[in-house]
Amino acid sequence: MSLTEQRPSAVSAALAKDRLGVPSVVFFVISAAAPLMVVAGSVPTAYAVTGVIGVPFAFLMLGAIFTLFAVGYVTMARHVVNAGAFYAYAAQGLGRTQGVATAWVALLAYNALQLGLYGIIGSAAEPLLLDWFGGSPAWWVIALVAWALTGLLGLLRVDVNGKILSVLLVSEIAVVLVFDIGDLLHAAPSGISFEGFTPGSLFVPGVGAALATVVAGFAGIESSVVFAEESKDRNRTVPLATYLGIAIIAVLYAISAWAQTVPTGPDGIVKAASEQGTELIFNQAAAHLGSAVSTIGSVLFVTSSMACMIAFHNTTARYIFALGRENVLPSVFGRTSARTAAPMAGSVLQTVLGLIVITVYAVFGLDPVTKLFFTFGAFGGLGLLTLLTVTSISVIVFFARNPSEETVWRTRVAPALAALALCVIIGMTLINFDTVLDVAPDAAIRWILPGIYVVAIILGVAWARVLKATRPEVYANIGLGAQAVSGGSK
């Protein structure tokens, strides 16, 4: 290091002012995970569809696994470019071909998570509309309004403003906690039971389905490393924010999932969740705390779902943009909307897919919550699990090839343990995929849906081979994201 570099630099100082600290990154990360949407939407649906009482334990267990995963993940983020994208890890760890296959899986998974959200917005808004106007349109009308809003904001590149996001997030968490306290103070006659926290209540038939949903609840946490370049101290801010985010999510969701079972008792929760669906926690809150608190909760449920939708829309659009920039997708996807600085083509593609899904579900009269929100969520969760596993393996291979001063725990042990645990969860999810879809165990569809990922992987590998043979200069840049145009030098 030369002497000049040790002098305080006016340039670095000025740029550092705009950088993000730990709280900002945590806010960004958790808001994509949308606490109230998970607690009010995913959790009761998981109880109802899977019949598993051990959902609270599942959150804690997956929190632990995510933490293990994050150890290697944030370590590698210090050493690679385009750290925000899973496929970049695979490309730079396992090889470019695997990178493209991972990119395909990621596109599918994120799309599924985003599209599934159109199924929940209707049931989030319906009770409010009924309450205020005495009537409510069909779910798909509400979904279309949300769809139009998301598509428009995506094109205008309106990310929900950081300050608004923090206010919403803090209110959401506050409401969730108040609801929890209300539940705890009104325990079932049989008393407070901690059954939901016992492993035995989770590892029952249907466990895999519950796990896939719970994984989807953590989706968004992986975005923390996107901020590596923009954080105050990339060696400290991002890891700290990631661990903090995982801890907050795991504990908050576990407690809230458990609190829902307290008024009904563990035996009654599945029945209550089946009957009341996403209104369960608001009905509980209305009974315990009065309708005003419940209404505030319902409003935040809608805003939470919207914020989550916009976050996922933009994440996916950016993913598509990065791939377009690398020419892995047609370069039209790498084009910027010059006026709004939005990743235009990716955003439009998202919007079109949204319309198709909403239309299909509306025309065939399929249930939006269990068939769209839950199925797509679990499908996306399965993809996310695959991505996490591949990423963990990539971390191990990357550090085996590029020795560094990082500890063995970070580069080998933790990623290996994470990969192992994730593989087990994927196995359990696949075994229970009939429960996820609510079909007979021998129905073909339970193998077709996971099979889509296999097809995506095969197509990805094939496409990578084509690129390697016909456009080696494009192949060489896979995994570099926006850096691809510069050939990777920084």
Place this chain on the structure above:
Amino acid sequence: MHDSVTGRTRLHPRLASLGLAGAVISELMLAERATLDLASGQDRLYATSRDATGDPLTQSVLDHLIAEPQHPVATWLHFFARTIYADVTGRMIAAKLLKPPARHLLKQQPAAPVNTNTAAWPLARLNLSVERRKPPVIRDCVLFGLFVATGGAQRALREHDPAFAAATIAVLSAPLQKLIVQTQVAVGEAVISRR
């Protein structure tokens, strides 16, 4: 980049700022006051001459480069992009190219061109050269390159021909080409970034 009559921007301010930062750096490079150190792989931007530039804006940019020669060009692009929009507007108002921004009934009007023809002329030159498929003078090649890098060319030019754009940029010296590529990277990152 702006409407030649109203002065309204056609490009997102953040992208426009990165493009302007690239433009001011390229001014210094064309005037042989600064260049890129390509050998190090870091694309370090440093001053090659301490001669006064005769213009407050480029002089202040050059002074920054002289004070801290260790930064890669990407860092400088982000650094100058913070303030460059206002700086360039100020320079153009001082040069009587723009009318100062006026306030009409609570609504801030952007600084509008004094002479519409002068304002429209650079874009017309680029349109003309694309039409004839003939690379323009070096200065305009840089402008064209940066215009493509920010995504403005695809929007504002009458026709956009990626092959011709690549050929035009290839005319430039290696450091200038690198500057354009780094501007494009910065723009791509700005699009991906969540803020």
